[in-house]
Amino acid sequence: MVTLNHYLILSAILFSIGTAGVFVRRNLITILLSIEIMLNATNLTFVAFGRALGAADGQIIVFFVMTVAAAEAAVGLAIVISVFRHRESLNPDSFTNLKW
Amino acid sequence: MSDVLLFYLLGAVAVVASLLVIGQRNPIYSVLLLIASFGALSGLYVMLDAPFAAVIQIIVYAGAIMVLFLFVVMLLNAPHEDTEFDERVHPLMRPGPMRFGAALAVALIVELVWALTKRGGESGQFPGGAVSSVGAIGRSLFTQYAFPFEVTSILILVAMVGAVVLARREGQER
Numbered sequence: 606m607v608t609l610n611h612y613l614i615l616s617a618i619l620f621s622i623g624t625a626g627v628f629v630r631r632n633l634i635t636i637l638l639s640i641e642i643m644l645n646a647t648n649l650t651f652v653a654f655g656r657a658l659g660a661a662d663g664q665i666i667v668f669f670v671m672t673v674a675a676a677e678a679a680v681g682l683a684i685v686i687s688v689f690r691h692r693e694s695l696n697p698d699s700f701t702n703l704k705w
Numbered sequence: 706m707s708d709v710l711l712f713y714l715l716g717a718v719a720v721v722a723s724l725l726v727i728g729q730r731n732p733i734y735s736v737l738l739l740i741a742s743f744g745a746l747s748g749l750y751v752m753l754d755a756p757f758a759a760v761i762q763i764i765v766y767a768g769a770i771m772v773l774f775l776f777v778v779m780l781l782n783a784p785h786e787d788t789e790f791d792e793r794v795h796p797l798m799r800p801g802p803m804r805f806g807a808a809l810a811v812a813l814i815v816e817l818v819w820a821l822t823k824r825g826g827e828s829g830q831f832p833g834g835a836v837s838s839v840g841a842i843g844r845s846l847f848t849q850y851a852f853p854f855e856v857t858s859i860l861i862l863v864a865m866v867g868a869v870v871l872a873r874r875e876g877q878e879r
Contacts, residue, residue, distance in 0.1 A: 606709065606830065607708055607709055607712045607752070607831075608830055609830075609831065610821055610822065611712060611716075612749070613821050614817070614821055614822075615716045615719070615720070615749075617813075617814060617817035617818060617821065618720055618814060619720065620813070620817070621810045621811075621813040621814040621817070622720070622723045622724055622726075622727065622810065623723070624806075624809065624810055624813055625727060625806045625807060625809065625810030626726065627806075628809060628810075629727060629803050629806035630727055632732060634732045634735070634774065634777065634781075635727065635729075635732055637774070638726055638727075638732075638735050638739055639726070641739065641766075641770070642726065642727075642739070642742070645742070645743065645766075648746075648758070649746060649749060649750075652749075652750055652753050652755045652758050653753055655755070656753045656754055656755065656831055657832070659832050661841050661842045661845055662845070663755070664755050664757050664758045664842055665842060665845060665846055665850055667755075667761075668757075668758075668761065668842075668846070669853060669857060671761060671765050671766060672857045672860065672861065673860065674766075674770065675769065675770055675861070675864070676860055676861055676863075676864035677864075678770050678773055678774065679773065679864045679867075679868040680864050680867050680868055680871065682773060682774065682777045682868070683867065683868040683871035683872040684871055685777065686777060686780070686871075686872045687871050687872055689781050690874075695781070
């Protein structure tokens with residue numbers, strides 16, 4: 606029998622993979638993809654809790670999360686493009702102008 | 706019994722694909738593997754009686770957002786890392802950030818699993834027969850959640866204008 610805890614633990618594992626990706630990788634596009642993994646892990650939590658509570662609200666929150674993720678991807682990728690034009694690099698370690 | 710098997714299969718696909726996403730050198734493979742991970746998650750949504758979430762996961766996430774990523778990866782045409790060292794060493798084998806990030810991820814997994822398994826009397830079983838229809842979601846979206854829904858449209862407009870302004874080439878305006 607698959608219980609709520611199974612889904613929550615799977616979601617925790619996916620979220621941790623996303624976190625690790627943000628810290629480990631030195632490529633802006635892979636970092637944005639890791640953020641998408643984290644957002645999807647939270648979406649899985651919302652749907653699982655919605656199923657456990659027998660309400661449709663979980664899926665509605667997922668709808669809003671996806672909208673925010675789309676907006677984040679559009680703006681984030683625009684920033685990546687404009688930064689790549691200035692520096693010819695996708696490594697976040699090369700953007701140190703704001704470092705004191 | 707078969708749903709347990711299906712859960713572990715889809716969960717394994719999602720986890721392995723996500724691990725490979727952060728382990729790939731070429732971002733194009735990362736994007737394609739993330740689409741596979743989203744497909745597995747969509748199957749999990751179907752198992753959770755959430756057909757609406759499953760369908761928009763495929764159409765919006767795998768179909769639109771990932772294509773946007775793919776476009777940018779191809780547009781920038783920069784699949785390789787900067788330095789000689791980065792080229793030679795696998796991205797998951799680099800010394801400094803790898804150790805910190807891996808330790809952090811393992812700590813996070815242990816913490817979350819510990820918090821989830823150390824529970825009280827609740828069994829965590831799903832109640833039977835709660836198939837949520839798309840009609841109910843739509844009705845709720847346009848009555849109870851009407852205001853957030855409208856705010857979302859403004860958010861998308863702002864994101865659209867922001868993306869156009871940010872990605873514009875300098876020196877073309879006159």
